[in-house]
Amino acid sequence: MKHPLYYKTKKITLSILTHLFLLIVVASCLFPLLWMIGSSLKTQQTIFSDMSLIPKEMHWENYYHAWKQGGFSRYFLNSIFYTVSVVTGIVLVSSLAAYAFSRFNFVGRNLIFYTFMAAMMIPIPGSFVPLYVLLNKLHLRNTQLGYILCMINVGLSTSIFLLKTFFDKMPKELEDAARIDGCSKLGIWWHVALPLAKPVLAVVVVFNALNVWNEYVLALIIFDNRNLMPLQVALTTFQGEFITQYPLLMAGLTITALPIILVYFLMQKYIVKGVTQGAVVG
């Protein structure tokens, strides 16, 4: 039997080490964010000479210039429209598909499912040229609909995989009860499966929203009309071939990061639940 002081010291030491480790993790997560905000308040010259996080002179006007020069007003609305449309599309299609893959028996079910999963392995840049040619033939290139459809397609595989794993572990008794109450297949999906899948749906929403919000390469390829471009394209205004306007770029990045941070905070409760509980249902 060891002395109580030993256990107390051990507990305190472990707690200090754990907190120290967590503090390092927090610092490594927050530092880039703080550096970005600090740099957004410097000038092009002080950004290379003043390494402090809080600049001596705050140049708040950088935000105004970034907004004006980058044409953020239009791009912001475009990005919101694309994000909402794509995420809605992904949630609808992937939840229906995942439910069907999980609950219905039909010919070629596994083949189709694994084909979807295989699509996850294809690097997105590898599909740009075929997508461009396809959209061109369908007369959907340089249209918002074309871009939205492509982005829905990009997000489907992972979302279907996440949701199917969840539906597979959902007790069938819940569906049987709903069926006795007169629910159709679509009714069960809407009234039973979807409400239970909220935590996973939150993960799907946040991951895909982040993906759409940060996407710009596909947009650059399929849009010729600059007015249709998403927000990330505005950031390239500040990145020259040889010169980058860092303060404006950092101000622009801060502006673009805000909505997605907001989405994360709003859905944080569900995401944590979704990640930690995973497939614990009912």
Add this chain to the structure above:
Amino acid sequence: MLNIKYQKYILSFIFCFLFFGCSSKKEFAKPTITVWHWMTDRKDAFQELSRRYEEKTGVKVNFELYAPSDAYTQKVRAAAQGNTLPDIFGILGEMRDFASFIKAGYVEDLTPYMEENQAEWKERFFKKALEVNEFGPDNAYGVKPGIYGVPIDIMTIQMLYNKRLFKELGLNPENPPQDFSEFLNIGKRIREKGLQGLVSGWAELWMIDCLANNFAFNIMGKDKVIKTIKGEIPYTDPDWIKVLTLFKEIKEAGLLYDGIVTMVNKTAEQIFANERAVFAFNGSWCVNVYRGMNPNLDYAVMLPPKVSEKFPRSIWGGAGSSFMVNANSKLKKEVIRFLKWLTDKEQQIFLSEATFNLPANKESLTQIHPRLAEFADDIEITTHPRIWGVSEFPRVIEAFDKGIQAIIIGEKTPEEVAREIQEIKEKELAKKRSQKE
């Protein structure tokens, strides 16, 4: 009655529609030329030139910017496949990419336009600027000989030194080192003063390749370099080992900035601009970069030090950016007219003043920034892999450049690296031979 009343309105509407809506606009409308580019720095200057051209000719020119260059390259490739290339565009990448676009029929042969009126258009440009857009007879790419691009600006890659730090080292800032031993001797002074030597973005392999080729041309001459690429001379040749050994000597002399092999060029530029390195190896674009980072930086341009008297020194350079004409464009004549105007002396001076790039038009040099003129002075001794007529295998280039990195960090000897490069070269040659069979 009511029907007749409505009929009147309907007929009036149809008449107005036919008169205003369907009247031939084509007779009056001037064409619109579309240009795709990736040059963010030149966006405003191009817009201004577009405005001036429309004012002068009535022809509208839409400069559409797609950056960064990686995404731009993907867009151009996709557009080529979809047959939606604009009237004017640029092709980024190696000569073999350029050749594949030409062979697929996407790029117009500009030779007839360049040669007309006693080659007036062709004569405007630096010879070196045109060379990177030119395919000679019997080129290795199987492209019909001709000029396929219009250079907009040029660049050279040279060495730079900080004049203030030169004084601090007790050196004459007007007299930079001319040969390799003078250069190595400065390393000793740099160490004694606790300063840092040469900075460059050598994590970006092409910059190492650039300096190594400068040395190779000086040590063994262009012909031997080309013969090596063709596989007729091995990389284990003593001259190549000498090229690799130079990097070891530079390192041992204390002339390299700590961590240079993992440094990207943006960081290297920041370091030189903040006067934390005596030398830099960079392209002419740096004039604008340093001006933005530290307007008071006092520096000068010098050629990389001479290693041998046997062959002349060469530096990388030539066309910076070029535009190609879509072979399927319906506005070819207007496009050529516009490109001729764009490369006129007046527009080239404007572009150079607005963007701090070296103009491709040699008549414009008299009115450019003095520091840029220093870079332009040596345009006649420039070379570039794109004009060699043969391309080294990408795997060999990678092994060569990574090998130099390994020599710098003391991981491998020049002899070991030479052997490894040659092994890869032989494998690639064997692969090529088997593909042909």
